[in-house]
Amino acid sequence: MKQASRTPEYELALMERVCSGEKHLFYELIQPYERSVYIAAHSVLQNEADAEEVAQEAFLKAFSHLSTFRKESKFSTWLIQIAINEARMKRRKDRKGLYESIDQQNTDDEGDYFPRDFADWREIPSEALQRNELRQALQKALASLDEKYREVFVMRDIQNVSIAETALALGITEASVKTRLLRARLQMRDALAPGFDGAWKVGDGSWKKVRPW
Amino acid sequence: MATIEISCIHVWREISNYIDGEIDPEVRRRMEEHFKGCEHCSAILDGTKNVVRLVGDGHAFDLPRGFSSRLKDRLEKELKG
Numbered sequence: 001m002k003q004a005s006r007t008p009e010y011e012l013a014l015m016e017r018v019c020s021g022e023k024h025l026f027y028e029l030i031q032p033y034e035r036s037v038y039i040a041a042h043s044v045l046q047n048e049a050d051a052e053e054v055a056q057e058a059f060l061k062a063f064s065h066l067s068t069f070r071k072e073s074k075f076s077t078w079l080i081q082i083a084i085n086e087a088r089m090k091r092r093k094d095r096k097g098l099y100e101s102i103d104q105q106n107t108d109d110e111g112d113y114f115p116r117d118f119a120d121w122r123e124i125p126s127e128a129l130q131r132n133e134l135r136q137a138l139q140k141a142l143a144s145l146d147e148k149y150r151e152v153f154v155m156r157d158i159q160n161v162s163i164a165e166t167a168l169a170l171g172i173t174e175a176s177v178k179t180r181l182l183r184a185r186l187q188m189r190d191a192l193a194p195g196f197d198g199a200w201k202v203g204d205g206s207w208k209k210v211r212p213w
Numbered sequence: 214m215a216t217i218e219i220s221c222i223h224v225w226r227e228i229s230n231y232i233d234g235e236i237d238p239e240v241r242r243r244m245e246e247h248f249k250g251c252e253h254c255s256a257i258l259d260g261t262k263n264v265v266r267l268v269g270d271g272h273a274f275d276l277p278r279g280f281s282s283r284l285k286d287r288l289e290k291e292l293k294g
Contacts, residue, residue, distance in 0.1 A: 023292045182229035
């Protein structure tokens with residue numbers, strides 16, 4: 001998670017000022033985390049407009065509960081936790097009366113996942129990300145994951161949150177974080193690998209050959 | 214010292230922990246040996262690392278345009294008074 005280079009002391013001081021009535025400082029307090037909170041909400045809802053709405057609600061909730069924030073935890077994790085809860089609540093509300101999605105069952109952490117047999121696609125340069133196609137492919141790959149895998153993947157690999165903090169924010173054990181992350185990463189690789197086989201070429205096209213057949 | 218070999222399936226189970234360094238040094242050593250001799254697993258390792266690197270560089274997911282100013286407006290409106 002990229003955060004502004006301000007000190008924790010400064011952040012705590014800001015927080016205290018907000019709590020004692022200087023509401024106008026709240027945006028400054030949360031500004032370094034707006035992206036994290038949005039991405040967390042998006043990992044649950046998979047929709048820009050809903051994620052934005054939930055992110056706003058999460059910040060408002062954070063404001064009204066700011067005095068309950070326990071200083072020994074990380075502010076970012078606390079905010080993300082609120083966003084995840086709000087997003088889950090919204091999803092539940094929207095789906096009410098429809099059906100319980102099968103992918104929400106907690107049956108899957110056991111059992112091996114077998115990666116598909118792609119030959120290597122060792123070097124995809126990050127500059128390729130500027131290409132819309134690739135960003136879209138990432139979004140699509142992410143959307144193809146079951147929510148419980150996606151949430152963990154987004155926390156760990158997109159937001160760079162530690163295993164312990166991810167467990168805390170999602171309300172699962174550290175062992176579950178690791179198991180789900182494994183599945184998520186292998187599936188992401190499977191989902192992305194074929195696209196690099198000529199569907200788009202990056203740079204000098206040096207990695208056109210992807211599949212062994 | 215001879216390293217006891219481990220299977221591809223075992224390697225896949227641990228590949229994510231391997232990337233994160235969340236692994237027993239002995240298992241790490243065996244995996245390193247395995248990658249040297251198994252092109253398939255080393256391709257999976259590289260591909261998986263690649264995914265992690267691609268999504269982690271901060272460019273993969275942006276805020277929607279205007280997000281910050283809309284958030285600011287909403288906060289100002291709701292926190293007034």
